[in-house]
Amino acid sequence: MKATRASSNRLYYLDWVRGVGAIVMLQGHAFDSFLKPELRPGPAYTLSQFVGGMPPAIFLFLTGVTLAFLMDSTERKQLPARQRFLTALGRSRYLFLLAFAFRLQLFVFGFPAAWQDLFRVDILNCMGISMALLAVTALARTRDRAWIGAALGLAVVFASPLVSSMNWSGVPWIVRNYLAPGYGSFSFFPWGGFLAFGVAMGSLIRIARDDGAQRLMQGAAAAGAALVLGGQYCAGSPYTLYPKSDFWLNSPAQTLTKLGATLLLVVAAFVWTRYGPTGGWSWVRQFGITSLLVYWVHIELVYGRAFWFLKNNLTVPQTVVSAVGLVLLMLTISTTRTYWHRVRAVLDDLGWDFGPRPERIPAD
Numbered sequence: 395m396k397a398t399r400a401s402s403n404r405l406y407y408l409d410w411v412r413g414v415g416a417i418v419m420l421q422g423h424a425f426d427s428f429l430k431p432e433l434r435p436g437p438a439y440t441l442s443q444f445v446g447g448m449p450p451a452i453f454l455f456l457t458g459v460t461l462a463f464l465m466d467s468t469e470r471k472q473l474p475a476r477q478r479f480l481t482a483l484g485r486s487r488y489l490f491l492l493a494f495a496f497r498l499q500l501f502v503f504g505f506p507a508a509w510q511d512l513f514r515v516d517i518l519n520c521m522g523i524s525m526a527l528l529a530v531t532a533l534a535r536t537r538d539r540a541w542i543g544a545a546l547g548l549a550v551v552f553a554s555p556l557v558s559s560m561n562w563s564g565v566p567w568i569v570r571n572y573l574a575p576g577y578g579s580f581s582f583f584p585w586g587g588f589l590a591f592g593v594a595m596g597s598l599i600r601i602a603r604d605d606g607a608q609r610l611m612q613g614a615a616a617a618g619a620a621l622v623l624g625g626q627y628c629a630g631s632p633y634t635l636y637p638k639s640d641f642w643l644n645s646p647a648q649t650l651t652k653l654g655a656t657l658l659l660v661v662a663a664f665v666w667t668r669y670g671p672t673g674g675w676s677w678v679r680q681f682g683i684t685s686l687l688v689y690w691v692h693i694e695l696v697y698g699r700a701f702w703f704l705k706n707n708l709t710v711p712q713t714v715v716s717a718v719g720l721v722l723l724m725l726t727i728s729t730t731r732t733y734w735h736r737v738r739a740v741l742d743d744l745g746w747d748f749g750p751r752p753e754r755i756p757a758d
Contacts, residue, residue, distance in 0.1 A: 412681070414681075462595070521589065537601060554575055
C-alpha cells in the first residue's frame with residue numbers, strides 16, 4: 395500500500411510545498427500592507443517579513459524543478475538537441491507573457507500610475523529570465539544537468555555581491571533591474587540561483603525515481619541542515635570574501651540559508667504526504683495547485699484599491715485576523731475555480747460545448 399501511494403503521489407509533495415509558500419506569502423503581504431507604520435519596528439512585523447521572505451525562494455526553486463522535469467521528458471522522447479533547447483525556451487516565453495499581462499492588469503486597475511510600473515521586474519519576470527538563461531542546460535543529459543544546475547546556482551549566488559558592486563550607471567535601468575541585485579526588483583543575481591538549484595533537484599528526482607526517492611530525501615535533509623547551519627555561521631562571522639556585501643540584498647549566506655530551509659521543507663512535505671494521513675482533500679495542496687491564481691488575485695486585493703480602508707491602519711491582532719480572512723478568501727476562490735473546472739469537464743462529457751479549455755502547463 396505504501397509503495398502504491400508513494401508512486402501515485404509522486405508530485406503531491408511538491409504541490410504541498412508550493413501551497414505552504416502561498417500561505418506564508420499571504421500573511422507576509424497582509425502585514426506589509428495593513429499594519430500601522432509605527433508598529434513595524436516591532437517583533438510581529440519583523441517575524442512576519444522574515445518568514446515572508448521564503449516564498450519567492452520556494453517558488454523559484456520549484457519552477458526549476460518542473461523545468462528539469464520538462465527537460466528530462468524531452469530527452470526521454472529523444473528529441474533533437476535544438477528542439478529540447480527551444481522547448482525549454484518556450485516555457486520562458488510563456489512566463490514572460492504572464493509577467494507582462496500581470497503588470498498590465500495592475501497598471502490598468504491602478505490608473506493613474508507610472509508607466510515604469512509596466513516594466514517592473516517581479517518574480518514572474520525573474521522566472522522568465524532565469525529560464526531563458528538556463529534553457530541551454532537542456533542540451534545536457536539529466537545526470538549531467540544535476541551537477542551543472544548546482545554549479546550554476548553556486549556561481550550565481552557567490553557572484554551576486556560582485557555584480558552588486560559593479561558600476562551600472564551607464565546601463566539602461568530595465569537591464570540593470572533584471573541583472574543587478576536591488577530591493578525593488580527580483581533580479582537574476584541572486585534570485586536566479588534558486589531556479590538553478592531547482593533544476594539540479596528536479597534532475598535528481600528524475601534520476602532517483604520511486605525506488606531511490608527516500609535516499610534522495612535523506613541526502614536533501616542532510617544538505618538542508620548543513621546549509622542552514624553553515625549559512626547562519628557565515629552570516630555571523632567577522633570574515634568575508636567580499637569588500638562589500640549586504641546580508642538582506644546579495645549575501646550568499648542568506649541565499650544558501652533559504653535554500654537549506656527550502657530543502658528541509660521539501661523533505662518534510664515528502665514525509666508528510668507519504669506517511670501522514672491518507673486520502674481526502676488537502677487545503678494546503680489546494681493552494682499549491684492554484685498558486686498562480688492565488689498570487690495574481692491577492693496582489694490586487696492587498697496592494698490595490700479593494701481594501702484601501704485597511705492599508706497602514708491595523709494593529710497587530712487586527713492584521714492577524716485580516717491575514718486569516720485573506721487566506722480563507724483565497725481558499726474559497728481557489729476551490730471555486732477547481733470545482734468549476736470539474737463541473738465543466740462533466741458538462742463537456744455530456745455534450746455541453748463551452749469552447750476549448752485552457753491547458754494547464756504540466757509539472758511532469
